[in-house]
Amino acid sequence: MKGENRGSGDSPTVVVPIKQVPDMDEVEFDRERGRIDRSTAEAEPNPFDLNALEEAVLFKEELGGEVITISMGPPQAESALRDSLARGADRAILLSDKAFGGADTWATALTLSIAIRKLESYDLIICGEKTVDGDTGQVGPEIAELLGIPHAAYVSGVTERDDGSIKVNSDVWGKTFTRKLDFPGLITVTKDVNMPRIPLFRDKKRAREAEIETWGLEDLDVDEEKVGFNGSPTSVKEIEIAPEVNREGKVFKGEVRQATARLLRELSQDRVVEGAE
Numbered sequence: 001m002k003g004e005n006r007g008s009g010d011s012p013t014v015v016v017p018i019k020q021v022p023d024m025d026e027v028e029f030d031r032e033r034g035r036i037d038r039s040t041a042e043a044e045p046n047p048f049d050l051n052a053l054e055e056a057v058l059f060k061e062e063l064g065g066e067v068i069t070i071s072m073g074p075p076q077a078e079s080a081l082r083d084s085l086a087r088g089a090d091r092a093i094l095l096s097d098k099a100f101g102g103a104d105t106w107a108t109a110l111t112l113s114i115a116i117r118k119l120e121s122y123d124l125i126i127c128g129e130k131t132v133d134g135d136t137g138q139v140g141p142e143i144a145e146l147l148g149i150p151h152a153a154y155v156s157g158v159t160e161r162d163d164g165s166i167k168v169n170s171d172v173w174g175k176t177f178t179r180k181l182d183f184p185g186l187i188t189v190t191k192d193v194n195m196p197r198i199p200l201f202r203d204k205k206r207a208r209e210a211e212i213e214t215w216g217l218e219d220l221d222v223d224e225e226k227v228g229f230n231g232s233p234t235s236v237k238e239i240e241i242a243p244e245v246n247r248e249g250k251v252f253k254g255e256v257r258q259a260t261a262r263l264l265r266e267l268s269q270d271r272v273v274e275g276a277e
Contacts, residue, residue, distance in 0.1 A: 011065035012123035014056040019046045020080040021133045044243025045080040050196040057088035085170045086199035086207035097216040103231030109142030125186040140188035151186040154178045
C-alpha cells in the first residue's frame, strides 16, 4: 500500500544525496576561519556516496524504478551529479544558492530534507556513511529525523529488497544487527556494502549532455535564516592538527640472553610488558 511520500507507481523511487568534496590528500586548512580551503585541491564525489549510489542502482536493476541524486553546493558541484548520471542515476538536482553556503550538518540536512519533500514521491533514501571532509556521519540520520521516517545507519550489507521494504545488516558497537525497514525509510551505507562500478565512456558522454535541474532558495520556499551559515547552530572555532610522533629505534647488541633481558627491561619501563625484571 502506498502511503504519504511513497511512489505512485509499482516501482520504488530511490534518492541519493551526493556531495562534492576536495581531495583530502591535497587540501589545505584555513586555520583562521576554521574551514577547509577547498580551492587548494581538486574536487571529486564523496567516496562513501558512490557506495550509496551503487546500492541505489542495484535496487533499480532488481526492482525497476528511478534513482534521483541531489547535491547541495556551488555551480561546480554539477560535475559530481554528472558523474552520478554516468553511474546509473536517472535524474539529478543541484541545490545551489549563496544562502546555502557555510552550512553545518543540521542546516545541510534541513535543506536536503526540504528538497526531498519537494519531490513528487520517494520510497528509499540512501546516504553514504559520512563525508571525508566532515567525517561526522550525522547528515543521513538528521534527514531521516526531519522527514519523520525510520533509518538504519552503518549498513554493511543489504540482504533483501522489495518494493515496500528493505532488510539490512547494520554494524554498530562492534556487533552486526539485522533490521527491516518499511518504506519510506533511509539507510546510510559503509564502504563494505558493495564495490562501486566504473562508468563506461558512452555513459560519461551521455551524462555530459544530460539536463541538471537547479533549485535555489526560492524554489525550496524556505526562510533564509534557517539555512546555510545563518541556520547553523554549530561552528568550528579552532582547528588543531596533532603533531606527528616519530618512532624511536634502539639496537640491543651482545650476547642473546643479556640483550633479551635489556629489551624486556625497556618494555617493562614503557609498560608494554609486566614483570620483566
